[in-house]
Amino acid sequence: MYKVARYIAGRKLSGDKRYPLVLMLEPLFQCNLACSGCGKIDYPKEILQKRVGLEDALRAVDECGAPIISIPGGEPLIHKEMPQIVAGIVARKKFVYLCTNAILLSKHIDEYKPSTYLTFSIHLDGNKDRHDESVCQEGVFEKAVAAIKLARDKGFRVTVNCTLFNGEDPDDVAEFFDTAMELGVEGITVSPGYSYHHAPRQDVFLGRNASKQLFRNIFSRQRRPSGKPAWSFNHSALFLDFLAGNQTYQCTPWSNPTYNIFGWQKPCYLLSDEGYAPTYKTLIEDTEWEKYGVGKNPRCDNCMAHCGFEGTAVNDAFSNPIKALLTSLRGPRVAGPMAPELPFEYTDGGARFAAVTAIPVSDIKRVSRGP
Numbered sequence: 001m002y003k004v005a006r007y008i009a010g011r012k013l014s015g016d017k018r019y020p021l022v023l024m025l026e027p028l029f030q031c032n033l034a035c036s037g038c039g040k041i042d043y044p045k046e047i048l049q050k051r052v053g054l055e056d057a058l059r060a061v062d063e064c065g066a067p068i069i070s071i072p073g074g075e076p077l078i079h080k081e082m083p084q085i086v087a088g089i090v091a092r093k094k095f096v097y098l099c100t101n102a103i104l105l106s107k108h109i110d111e112y113k114p115s116t117y118l119t120f121s122i123h124l125d126g127n128k129d130r131h132d133e134s135v136c137q138e139g140v141f142e143k144a145v146a147a148i149k150l151a152r153d154k155g156f157r158v159t160v161n162c163t164l165f166n167g168e169d170p171d172d173v174a175e176f177f178d179t180a181m182e183l184g185v186e187g188i189t190v191s192p193g194y195s196y197h198h199a200p201r202q203d204v205f206l207g208r209n210a211s212k213q214l215f216r217n218i219f220s221r222q223r224r225p226s227g228k229p230a231w232s233f234n235h236s237a238l239f240l241d242f243l244a245g246n247q248t249y250q251c252t253p254w255s256n257p258t259y260n261i262f263g264w265q266k267p268c269y270l271l272s273d274e275g276y277a278p279t280y281k282t283l284i285e286d287t288e289w290e291k292y293g294v295g296k297n298p299r300c301d302n303c304m305a306h307c308g309f310e311g312t313a314v315n316d317a318f319s320n321p322i323k324a325l326l327t328s329l330r331g332p333r334v335a336g337p338m339a340p341e342l343p344f345e346y347t348d349g350g351a352r353f354a355a356v357t358a359i360p361v362s363d364i365k366r367v368s369r370g371p
Contacts, residue, residue: 003095007067008318018254018284020066021311024269026260027052027085028074033101035135048074050261054081058088060259063280069096070121070256072269077104083111090117097121099161101140102147109147114155121189122148124160126168126176134165148183159234161189168214174221177231187234191305192243211304212245212338219244220334235306237328239313243304245338247313250293251303255311257283267292269307271299295344 004021011019030048052060061069069089076082077100089096090113098112099121112118122144125134131141151158160180164173180188192211219240222231233240242249253268263276264283271292277283293300300308317324 004067008314012318018252018289020064020257021255021314022068022070022307023061023064023066024256024258024307025052025057025060025069025071025085026073026258026269027057027071027076027079027082028261030078031073031075031101032078032103033075033135033137033140047261051079051081052259052261054084054088057081057085057259060264060280061089061092061094064257064259066257067094069094070099071096072099075101075104077108083108086112086118090115093117095119097159099123101135102144103140105147106150109151109154109156112156114157116157119157119159119186120147120151121159121161122151122185124176124180125163125165126172127179130168130172130176134163145183148185152184158185159187159189160185163191163193164211164214165193166210170214170217170221173214173218177218177222178229181229181231187232189234189306190243191307208302208304208341212243215240215243215332216245216334219332222331235310236313236317236324237331238316238324239306239310241327241332242309242313244332244334246333247316248339248342249309249312249316250342251300251308252311252315253292253308254284254287254289255314256307270303270305293342295342301344 008019008021028048028051029043071082071085076098079085082098086096086098095117097119101123102120105120105122123135124141124144125131128141131144132138148158148160160183162176162180177188192214238247241247251268256269257280258265258269259280263278264280265272265276266274266283266287267289277286291297294303295301303309
């Protein structure tokens with residue numbers, strides 16, 4: 001936290017309006033699972049076999065300059081040069097979160113060395129039945145739990161990353177968070193699932209209002225006198241408060257730029273059809289950022305993912321430290337009126353209503369036309 005705070009303070013003192021907080025380094029799209037909410041797995045075979053090489057990966061790290069590197073996928077452990085990529089990032093004293101479904105972790109774990117700068121971020125979307133349903137394969141939860149225990153026994157830092165979808169039961173999610181803490185992980189990264197256009201199933205995603213109410217219901221369970229360990233999240237307090245509907249935030253996609261096999265992805269990790277930039281500099285300077293965000297683009301309206309809004313929350317914390325401190329002490333507010341939504345600037349109100357409620361635009365338009 002100290003190193004990241006020092007980095008942000010330096011960028012602000014330099015007058016930078018758009019600076020990276022986390023680089024999403026996506027070295028491949030290939031995966032050994034086919035999760036129902038994934039937007040990466042429908043690429044053709046020749047694309048799935050492509051890789052970002054060691055030299056290009058480290059060049060992107062240096063070019064971007066972010067203090068934190070998140071390595072998603074696909075499944076990064078499939079990449080033959082991943083140990084060298086991670087070692088290169090650690091040597092630069094940047095914090096790397098290696099995101100994995102953990103199926104291959106026991107096979108490859110001895111290729112990595114424990115470090116303050118390296119964290120294995122294990123994908124878990126809930127307890128056994130819920131997670132295995134989410135990844136569309138039985139037995140994956142047990143493998144992930146075993147991998148968490150193995151990594152911790154070997155001295156590695158471990159977190160879990162959790163995506164919540166439509167139909168979640170707040171009690172089940174609370175029980176899962178208890179389980180994660182009992183496993184001894186440092187924290188939980190959590191977000192509502194983004195409705196990828198290419199995902200195999202579209203009925204699994206939450207609408208914006210549904211996401212806020214779900215998180216309120218979940219956070220309220222933490223206050224029960226259960227005797228369970230307190231939940232630790234790998235997020236700022238204001239981002240969690242945003243998830244509970246208490247902050248009105250616009251996303252800052254430049255805070256989490258993405259580099260993958262195609263180059264620097266415009267504008268963010270979640271939108272993959274908007275083109276690519278050849279360099280980080282051109283990504284920042286040439287992307288029409290004003291065209292993206294809540295109320296600016298229908299594809300953005302339903303998004304509350306951390307890769308879009310954590311940077312906003314961190315910036316708010318720097319601008320309003322007392323508010324951030326009080327929010328951290330009390331936790332997310334779980335009752336009372338929610339913060340207002342941002343106004344929308346495009347003309348298709350049906351698309352806006354669809355984004356907020358998760359009702360298909362076609363259904364709304366069909367009804368609104370009348371006889």
